[in-house]
Amino acid sequence: MALTSPRIHVRNGIFCARRMSSQASVFDNKVKKAHRDRIATVYQHGNYDYLRDEIASRLVDRLNDVSPSKKFPVAVDLGAFSGHVRKTLEYTAKNKGISKLHQLEQSEMLLNRDKHQNHPDGVDVSYSVWDEDQKLPFDTDSIDVVFSSMALHWINDLPGVFKEVHRVLKPDGVFLGAMLGGATLQELRSSFAVAEQERKGGLSPHVSPFVRDGEIGGLIQAAGFNLPTADSDLLTVKYPDIFTMMEHLRGMGETNATKIRQNYTPIDTFIAAAAAYQELYTDDDDLLEATFHVLYLIGWKPHESQQTPDERGSGSTRLSATLAELASGPLNPGSFSGGGTK
Template sequence: MLKNLTKLSTLKVTCDLRALSSLTQPTHQNIFDRNAKRLQKERAALSEDVGLYDYLKEEVGFRLADRVFDIKREFKAAADIGCSRGYLSKHILAESVEHLTLTDTSATMLEQAQGTPGLKIHKLVRDEEDLDFEENSLDLVISSLSLHWVNDLPGCFAQIKRSLKPDGVFIASMFGGDTLYELRSSLQLAELERKGGISPHISPFTQIRDIGSLLNRAGFTMLTIDTDELVIGYPSMFELMWDLKGMAENNAAFNRPAHLSRETMLAASAIYQELYAKPNESGVPATFQIIYFVGWKPGPNQPQPLARGTGEVSLKDLGKIIEKGGKL
């Protein structure tokens, strides 16, 4: 009897410890339906006029490629995560990257992606949430306007850091939190007026203040983060929403509403025009906030910060230095 009670007590303690362990494990909430996003990208890629909707991602891909060229190094092995139709790879030169692996969840978009002459390309159908590259196998990881659909950004960043060699670099762009704020507020005001409540018609975006902490948490160093805003004009809200669908940037959140009534759409379009259209100009603007960031995996040859307390000049003397022409 005593022996059985001892076993039960041990079992209870073990179960309690496992329960406590599960509570302390880092978790993330799945906001986006990854399969729905894959299907949206497949439908967009199969459209005959898919090229008409490349204008935004082409521009951002070109700007991000400039950041790769700014690093005066030849990368032997690199990966483009969430490459879509090759908006970034078509600007990467063989002089900068010897071998580039392209990954995407959409097989059709991946098939349409191309590189520049002389660039060795390998294509993999792979989810950004399950990259599974070999550890210390890449010199460079790049990604353009894809990671904002990832549920577990800390986990994704950790996988990218793991795949990079020491002193490897991660360069990417994402939509920021102010993206499509005009459309978001117009739809919310229209639903409040018509239905007395709001639904999440625009997927949430990462705030710029969070990117640095997420990269630091993953172990990246020497971070560089900056933002840019692209404001594009459309005849009305309806053309904007049509183009977002053509870009495969329509809503993919699990809690997205199944239907948006015609009455609400017309009201939102009128609100959009009233609040955001510029005087004496036809059409409406749409703002896309782009966050660009660069992070390095720690390596032995990286410059290191000085130890605390080794500074020779105090910041309180900065005014004196300026007055004396840079001399204290």
């Protein structure tokens, strides 16, 4: 029996950013689209939307925090799926002055599935089919805010997409993204590893690869964004068994879409993985625990009003003088000048 609203447990985390080069193409775009088309036709009831709805809500809430007084009239939802950002936008649209929302999605069927649900008052919503190998259909410097919730981890060319987002944003426009990170489904990955090592003496990819914690901040900075920030949540969702979990992953559109995936998993391997999961990753109620590692990112298109670091060497105090003062006793309040932001 499918769970319609599993309990989600949250742990928060912070991570550092480092530069990452452009990734090779690892995802099969035709398979990704087929997965999303299947959701639009087979999973029409939306019972598997709980995780996407939760993450979209957390992402949209961040816009209320990043700039309390600033308005963002024109918004884009990049990789809109069935409109999870739109469905949670009611309060934020009023608070942040959003009057236009452009939704972009690879699957036209999925984009239109919930087209007549949850339209925020006063917001003109458009629907457009878009794929990652296309330029964004907007003029340069024309968009105030770009959201992307639970779509970026399926993009082959993240640096290219980030540069396109940077291009269409107005100066002082903001990009807010949420994507799955490297600890996602770590229990499922480990259980299949145990099962396959016992039976085949080797491993096959059963879970799609994810961006590592330290990479995402460097990517948005390399695309030209200013003031990049990143943080993460670890969400734990509980299921009665591995078969229910896999059904939910299909309903979410989060099953393996790599080019090197196996099209078939032997039943004995699957049963062994289920047994390993049950043995290793259950709670006190005998429910399976599944981790979803959510990475959040924020980047601003540069503008003269934004804070910028002082240039190297612009401080008025020499390091040698500061070290000498430290050696002679504690610093007096206000005795150190220079550095900081301006």
